[in-house]
Amino acid sequence: MAIPVETIFLDPGAQGTLQSRIQQLFAEAILSGRFRAGEKLPSSRRLAAHLGVARITVTAAYTELVASDYLTSKGRSGYFVSDTAPKPPDFPPPPPRLDAVDWPRALGQRFSGGVTPARVPDWSSYRYPFLYGQTDPTLFDHQNWRQCALRALGQRDFASLTSDYYDRDDPELLAFIARHILPRRGISAGPEEILVTMGAQNALWLTAQVLLTQRRTAAIEDPCYPALRDILTQSRCHVAAVPVDADGLPPEDLPEGTDVIFTTPSHQCPTTATMPMARRQALLQRAADLDALIVEDDYEFEMSFLSPPSPALKSLDRDGRVIHVGSFSKSLFPGLRLGYLVGAAPFIREVRALRASVLRHVPGHIQRTAAYFLGLGHYDSLIRRMSDTLRTRREAMESAIAQHGLTVAGQGAFGGSSFWMQATDGTDSDQLAAKLRAKSVLIDPGRPFFFTPQDGARHYRIAYSSIPTARIEPGIALIAETLKNWP
Amino acid sequence: MAIPVETIFLDPGAQGTLQSRIQQLFAEAILSGRFRAGEKLPSSRRLAAHLGVARITVTAAYTELVASDYLTSKGRSGYFVSDTAPKPPDFPPPPPRLDAVDWPRALGQRFSGGVTPARVPDWSSYRYPFLYGQTDPTLFDHQNWRQCALRALGQRDFASLTSDYYDRDDPELLAFIARHILPRRGISAGPEEILVTMGAQNALWLTAQVLLTQRRTAAIEDPCYPALRDILTQSRCHVAAVPVDADGLPPEDLPEGTDVIFTTPSHQCPTTATMPMARRQALLQRAADLDALIVEDDYEFEMSFLSPPSPALKSLDRDGRVIHVGSFSKSLFPGLRLGYLVGAAPFIREVRALRASVLRHVPGHIQRTAAYFLGLGHYDSLIRRMSDTLRTRREAMESAIAQHGLTVAGQGAFGGSSFWMQATDGTDSDQLAAKLRAKSVLIDPGRPFFFTPQDGARHYRIAYSSIPTARIEPGIALIAETLKNWP
Known part of the structure; x- marks a missing residue:
């Protein structure tokens, strides 16, 4: 039986080359049982005419399908679905469930049901995305990343691509972090003090599991990163929320009985405050007095384009009580899911065992690709290029904010990628975000950052990591206009 | 100041092209502060002569380093470390820790300190690796995987490569699993009933967290997959170990009060028993009577080269009480860390929220690459090629085992990749494994699989997924000889 050419259509939404789309079409139809063993395919000429593609494209697709045994070629008679092609299942469909x-x-x-806000999945279709933490395709060094990924896919790296590492990390990535990333933060650490994680979120989660129980107390900054609050809620520990000021977390306000202190000294999330050196020393002293550990989330230290970053808290730590969390989500891209933990060896041993149980290890190809990208210096070039663009955008933000009379609550002394804003009393930033979204403007409303959500009612965050410079002023104008005509 | 050419060496152990190794050498030396801004580089002619490479290779590396701003070119004067090159840190080294x-x-x-055995990291350097679950480089379709990875790295897929998916999965991979993988197991499921995980291990871990508490009871097969026992120990639930027989888990032996049943009906781990259809129905009935859930680990169903796989337990499940765990670790490669969970929507909602907290999502590039590899039919071709090789190896195993008089305790009715073995009373398979390792033979001793380790003292597993066919007979001969001369 011949397969009528009329039943064959290319999915207009599909991606890839025409040839691969034709291969995919037949492979799927055979696997789903739509085309069956022995059925004759349309000639390449007819199919090419029907689909409106070059005949050589169809011939190439057929040849590939023969090579992978979906089709068989019978000389002049043409192409047929192979007798040994993968078979569709012949199980009966299951009865409806009760x-x-x-x-x-x-x-x-x-x-x-946690506090982490639901996200806008199609953010890039908005005209004014003052959205935090996504990748700007115009800034990322796509070509060199692709080169490094290709190299990591080469025959020489086969083992690093495919092996089950059990509880280990890629030695090349580990070496680069130890020798080149950590020294820039003033940190010196050996391989037994570093663990590669699935991003900073995974690092914070692993840390919370190992250090906290229902009987222990975690101190967090208020406001703070909402996903951290979800992690702590799930760990069922006691949570003490300590309000931050213009210099970040005030050590003297940490309550007695605190076991673990979560802090963002480089760039407080979300207020952008940088903790001064004297306060860092005081925080370490307070932690020693409390016999507490400190978890330092050092995100975005690379975005220090106004002045050099302060040394990490971990670099000042003589007791080994600081656990340092780093991430490549902001500097490379968040979909990579790559970060790391640095801490004392007894702690790293436990988080390593937990990670092995939860997911074994970060995929080898990702670790090796990142190791190459870092090792070849592309990472530093990328950071420099991002910094230049962010500096320009920040200037545009500052001038537009001043021009339209918005109020900044925090903007970071050394750079970063966002402003922490505050509207007048009586404004509701949830409603503001909804109104602005209807005008194609995306902002982050303040409530999810606060321990007591109402404290964030008039705050909001606007970021400039993904918005083109030219759209900043019109976007800020829309925010100002919406606030002016409140409610 | 000029950098003496004598201080420049290529790391003989480094990988990559000569050009990239030269780039890496300079980038690392600049980042580490060894070479400083303004220092003059050796001429391309001198460096090429010194390193013994073509001059054009050095020129190309220098040109790239200028493009990324590590170097600057001053016409006839030559190349210098750029004034704006990335700076090494100038923090003092931290004092020694107390x-x-x-x-x-x-x-x-x-x-x-769990029961999961420590692994041999350099397994591929052993001559007779009867090792389970690693990738055989001679079987994997490296070239097409590379093609798919490249396509997923293309500009069109930029968002899928880089985006933060938050708690979502790649829609293309999800669609392929739903439309092509699950139907082969007789399972029909919508997108709200599927979650992509970091391999089967991650799927089992997430499931245990959501379903079990200190007050609940999990029933496991005895022997079983050791990592599952570690997962359950960490969840602190009660564990009831139910001895398996030649047909797998006996439903009538499941104790009253069981909340969750973990089972491997396709291919019991490690005995390789396949559960007959009548027992599958009885197991579902027993679970309904107990009002228990069933977690079906359907690993290795693809390796059914002797007879077609039985439909999954999930396909017979009218109540929605079966949670189905699938994995691409055996069929693609374990370093990929890619698997999936299928279950009722209320369950998937909770594991999705937990996964988001633990690690957000599986990296986008990995999901998209797998979606292409599956969608283009390469996966099925690979399975067929693997099956052909495994069938040949299995025959070699059977004949060598018979020839040398070893005793098989289980070998799987439909295929698989391992034999479950039993030595005579008084043999200790831990000692056996150690003796064999000294002879370059790797086997899995039995103890870690058993709830009471001593029950596994005389058992061991030998797999044929990574050992070349020609080495099977000599390897089996070494095992037989070692056993014959016991102790």
Whole structure:
């Protein structure tokens, strides 16, 4: 039986070359049982005419499908679905479910419903995305990343690509972090003091599991990164929220009984405050007095384009009580899911064992690609290029904010990628964000950052990591106009 | 000041092209502060002669380093370290640590010291690796994987490569799993019933966290996958170990009060038993009577080269009480860290929220590469090629085992990649493994699989997924000889 050419269509939404789309079409149709063994395919000429593509494209696709045994070629008779092509399943479809399980009872622990805000998945379709933490395609060094990924996909790196590392990390990435990244933060650490993680989020999560129990107390900055609050809620420890000031976390306000202090000294999230050196020393002293550990989330230190970054808290730590969290999400891209933990060896041993149980290791190809990108110096060039652009955008932000009379609550002394804003009393930033979204403007409302959500009602964050410079002023104008005509 | 050419050496152990190694050498030396701004580089002619490479290679490396601003070119004067090259840090080295932290007290929870055996990291350097679960470089379709990875690195897929997906999965991979992988197992599931995970290990871990508490009971097969026992120990639930027989888990032996049943019906781990259809129905009935959930680890179903795989337990599940775990670790490669969970929507909602907290999502590039590899039919061709080779190796295993008089305890009715073996009473498979390792033979001793380790003292597993066919007979001969001369 011949397959009628009329039943064959290319999916207009599909990606890839025409040839690969044609291959995919046949592979899928054979796997799903739509085309069956022995059925004759349209001639390449007919199919090419029908699909409106070059005949050589169809011939190339057919040849590939023969090589992978989906099709067989019978000389002049043409192409047929191979007798040994992968078979579709012949199980009967399952009967409809009764859902006899009492799910509210069956679920032992709930994890949904946290404070981390739902995100706008199609953010790049908005005209004024003052959105934090996504990648700007115009800034990323796509070509060199691709080169490094290709190299890491080469035959020589086969083992690093495919092996089960069990609980280990890629030695090349580890060496680069130890020798080139950490020294810039003033940190010296050996391989037994470093663990590669699935981004900073994973590093914070692993740390919380190892250090906290229901009987322990974590101190957090207020406001802080919402996902950290979800992590701590899930760990069921006691949480003490300590309000930050213009210099970040005030050490003297840390309560007695604190076991672990979570802080963002380089660039407080979300207020952007940088902790001065004297306060860093005081924080270390306070931690020693409390016999508490400190978890330093050192995100965005690379974005220090106004003045050099302060040394990390970890570099001042003589006791080994600071655990340092680093990430490549901001400097490379967040979809990479790559970060690291630095801490005393007994701590790293436990987080390594937990990571092995949870997910084993970060995929080898990702680690090796990053190691090459870092080692060849592309990372530093990228940071420099990003810094130049962010500096320009920041100037545009400052001037537009001044021009339209908005109020800045924090803007970071050394750079970063966002401004922490404050509207007048009575403004509701949730409503503001909703109104602005209707005008194609994206901002982050303040409530999710605060321990007591109402404290963030008039705050909002606007970032400039993904918005083109030319759109900054019109976007800020829309925010100002919306606030002026409140409610 | 000029940098003496004599101080410049290529690392003989480094990988990559000569040009990239030269670039890396300079980038690292500049970043580490060894070469400083304004220093003059050797001429390309001198350096080429010194390193014994073509001059054009050095010129190309210098040109790239100028482009990325590590070097600057001053016409006839030559190349210099750029004034705006990335700066090394100028922090003082930290003073030696006193390690003032009482780590045994500071660690809230311990995760190290589980039953998962330590692995041989350099397994491929052994001559007879009867090792389970690693990738055989001669079988993997490296070239097409590389093609798919390249396509996923293209400009069109930029968002899927770089974006923060928050708690979502790649829609293309999800669609392929739903439309092509699950139907082969007789399973029909919508997107709200599927979650992409970091391999089967991560899927089992997430499931245990959501379903189990200190007050609940998990039933496991005895023997079973050791990492599952570590996962359950960490969750602190009660564990009931149920001895398996030649047909796998006997449903009537599941104790009253069981909340969650972990089982491997396709291919019991490690005995390789396949559960017959009648017992699958009985297991579902027993679970309904107990009002328990079933977690089906469907690993290695693709390796069914002797007879077609039975439909998954999930395909017979009318109540929605089966949670299905799938993995690409065996069929693609374990370093990929890619698997999936299929279950009722209320369950998937909770594991999705937990995964978001632990690691957000599986890296986008990995998901998209796998989606292309699957969608273009390469996966099926690979499975077929692997099956052909495994069938040949299995025959070699069977004949060598018979020839040398070893005793098989389980070998799987439909294929797989391993034999479960049993030595005579008084043999100790830990000692056996150690003796064999000295003869370049790797086997998995039995103890870690058993709830009561001593039950596995005379058992061992030998796999044929990574050992070349020609080495099977000599390897088996070494095992037989070692056993014959016991102790």
